[in-house]
Amino acid sequence: MTISPMDIQTGINDSYHDNRKTRGYRTIKISSVFSQCGWKFLCGFFIVVTLIACNSKEQPQVTSKNELISYLDTLEQRYENACMQMGIANWNSYSKEGSYNLDEAKAELGKIFLDTTARHIIEKWRDKSDVLADKQLARRLELWNRCFIGGAIYANPEIAAIENSLQQKITNFKFKFKGSSITRAKLTTMMRGEKRQLARRALWSVTSQVSEIAAKDLTQLISLRNEQSKKHGFENYFSLALHLQSIDEKWLLKTLTDLEKQTRFAFEEFVASSKTTLHLKIFGPWDFDYSLRLTASLPDKYFPSDSVFTVIHRFQHGIGFPVDSLPIKEVIKDIPYGGLSLAIKIPTDSRFLVNPTKGKGFYAVAFHEYGHSLKAVHTNMKYPIFKGYEWVPGAQCAAYEEGVAEMHSEFTEDSLWLSMFTKATSKQIESYMMDRRIPSLYRLRRLLKDFFFEYEMYKHPQQDLVALERSMFNKYLLVELSEREPHQYASSIWYTSYPCYYQNYILAAMIATQLQEALTNKFGDSKFHNPDVASWIIEHLYSRGEYEEWMDRIRNATGKSLEPGAYLRKLGIEDTKSLTQDL
Secondary structure (H helix, E strand, O other), X not given: XXXXXXXXXXXXXXXXXXOOOOOOOXXXXXXXXXXXXXXXXXXXXXXXXXXXXXXXXXOOOOOOHHHHHHHHHHHHHHHHHHHHHHHHHHHHHHHOOOOOOHHHHHHHHHHHHOOHHHHXXXXXXXXXXXXXXXXXXXXXXXXXXXXXXXXXXXXXXXXXXXXXXXXXXXXXXXXXXXXXEEOXXXXXHHXXXXXXXXXXXXXXXXXXXXXXXXXXXXXXXXXXXXXXXXXXXXXXXXXXXXXXOOOOHHHHHHHHHHHHHHHHHHHHHHHHHHHHHOOOOOOOHHHHHHHHXXXXXXXXXXXXXXXXXXXXXXXXXXXXXXXXXXXXXXXXXXXXXXXXXXXXXXXXXXXXXXXXOOHHHHHHHHHHHHHHHHHHHOOOOOOHHHOOOOOOOOOOOHHHHHHHHHHHHHHOOOXXXXXXXXXXXXXXXXXXXXXXXXXXXXXXXXXXXXXXXXXXXXXXXXXXXXXXXXXXXXXXXXXXXXXXXXXXXXXXXXXXXXXXXXXXXXXXHHHHHHHHHHHHHHXXXXXXXXXXXXXXXXXXXXXXXXXXXXXXXXXXXXXXXXXXXXXXXXXXXXXXXXXXXXX
């Protein structure tokens, strides 16, 4: 999966959109008249039957390195076939191009990750990896070990059933505004242009309609994920998710806390200025999109929606990607995200959808999604576990995936690119470049709110989540919500289908800006038209897939560990102190 949730999107140069996993399966179809107790009994029964079936077969004998390699080869072929089924089912669930059954697709992955024999073989040989004298094999075992931990929760029938139900509930929900149906994309577009504050507030509140009916199931889902995570020795699911992506939790919390401190003053100035400019006594979350549109934007006419793919192809061809021969499919479709990228079979089939919004933000999302697909079709690894399929936690680092995709969106942030690929005037571009940090600053603060809300939610899922949401709006966006304001948190499909994901977008912004500085150091202004740029990107960031840890790929490409300096420079904030330690 890959990035820009509509509930993050500002419509102002928002490249955060994407992807990700549609989860959920029920192997046994159960009538709604069954009680919760009956459902839990059947889930337990299914697990027992599955494990008996898996372990009643003739047990594979893996007594040597050669036998292990042969065993992994067979296992990974099954794994890739299951990932392909998940990809097709998810694609059809959003594109509506064909029939789909998410339950059956996920069941195929469940057969792998509920197999205790396979898990024990992986654990046994991983413990021996030091004596195998085979770096590639040791890496395969490490990734498989992570996937079996993440997969045990991912394939849990009770968790999967709630995920699937919630995802369909949120995805298919029909929002109503003034008695008529309205899409998320339409809500975003209207809020950007609505001059009346009361009308903006009414539009902003529409998504609470689905939050109200999803909240109870979301709390149950989080509690179940936590219960399973504790069985693997983790305090909660969030801690487990970070471990599976090789992200140090303490480092992450320190980095995000420091970013909040570094950007607070600048954001306070923006909120105060917006109140003055808009003549508002009280500034609310419904006012951000409109204020940002007035603060820093280029006219939508310079980013015609029907030309977006033509512009992408022209630019990417100029830096060396053979766009006409790449197996990438592009679709514009109303979906609950700004955009969604799915690698169906790596490297021969990648597809993405973009929500039909407008302006520069629409282009930024499309460039980001195309970046995901470029990585998928240029991954050149024999073993499927190295290809970075997104479905099972532990198979990839989502922050890295988002970062190398966001690197492509960052091209559209440069004044030279804007002068080459749009008809904006020099004066307009200059004005935009002076003020563009404001939308980026807002995006960061919005993501911090979403991250810390989810992080605290996993720590204490039974707390008053409505009060927690209000406190997070106050701390990170500096706005106060009345107790009468309906909650919005459960309307985000990310908490359901892409849990523990928001921090990846912040890390992605750090990765993207650090990579862009590396490209500038290597190619200068020619990075916008030099055909050697693609070769550098493929060699340093794409081709070797998950063979190396993500932080090693960043160091090899940029010459240093991931740090926030480049990102802060984009935000117009001096990196006056070291915010992070090396990963």
